[in-house]
Amino acid sequence: MKEPLNSHMYSASIAVMLCISIAACQSDSPPEPASLDGLVTDFVSNAGLEGATLCWHIEAPTPTSLDAASSCVVTDNQGAYRIDLMEANQNGWLTARRQGYVTGIANLRTGSGLQTVPPLSLTTPTLFELQGQLTNTEAVGDTGSLVFSVSNGIPKDKKNVPNIQVSLTPKAGDGPFYLGSNSLPDLSASKTSINGGGLILNLPNGSYELRHDGLIEPCDVLLGHGTAQTVRAQVVPGWVTFVRIECPAPSGR
Known part of the structure; x- marks a missing residue:
């Protein structure tokens, strides 16, 4: 004679199966990282600009909100930079500024991994x-x-x-x-x-x-x-x- 199923064990088994199949029961995975790299150059000479500040914004920036950027870096002596972001697949704005030049801005959508941005030529x-x-x-x-x-x-x-x-x-x-x-x-x-x-x-x-x-x-x-x-x-x-x-x-x- 078969023993009757334990109702508590049966309910627990169903719950485990549902938890496996439903995304809401899964643990949250960390955001996929992304990085941006590229060059900032002088429009006339095409030479790299050292000391330019590159900032990534997740909200449209203004001249008074530049300091509210989520990530900022400074170009090296070749005008090169790399910004490491917390999350991929974002729409945002990249700004480039340096003393003596007009600030530049570009809308971007990040991918995953390393993404090379076309050179930004400041005037x-x-x-x-x-x-x-x-x-x-x-x-x-x-x-x-x-x-x-x-x-x-x-x-x-x-x-x-x-x-x-x-x-x-x-x-x-x-x-x-x-x-x-x-x-x-x-x-x-x-x-x-x-x-x-x-x-x-x-x-x-x-x-x-x-x-x-x-x-x-x-x-x-x-x-x-x-x-x-x-x-x-x-x-x-x-x-x-x-x-x-x-x-x-x-x-x-």
Whole structure:
């Protein structure tokens, strides 16, 4: 004759099985770590900038909230840095600042492990003013600017993706002004040249979407949030916002 099941043992067995199958019963795993590394350079000389401060923000930063960053590091004598983060797969903002230069900001989404950020080229206030003169644009107070680039994915070849037209939502500021092959604004251009870049000036504080029309190859967002066709970016008064996408040509071309 079979012995009757012990109801307490039966209930305990069911509870153990449920605990194994339900995520809520599992112990919390630690956040997956992530790291960012890259270079900060001088826009004119392309030399690395020693002593620049790089900060990671999980909330949109402002000039008065820079000290509230979750992580900050200083570049070495080559302009290189590495920021170790507590958690991967985050949307956030990376700021780069150094005395004598205009602060730069880029929207980023972290992956897992080590993620290399494209070089951030800082410009001096004098050169910043010169850009306005070259575009026949009068500076407007309490505004920022946006610098965009469509890369071909080949470092230092000085050739990027031409024939891309950009537009901003909401419409604001002056531009876009596309850069010629000499890296200076070409006021007659309506699309990117082989330089692949351009700028928009006098943008009020806020979040914008930069749309790229004319993309052919599959492209990735390197600096910014969203998709390559529509990149979201934050503009801060007195700062330069970096937006960069990469459209590598298929091998063999």
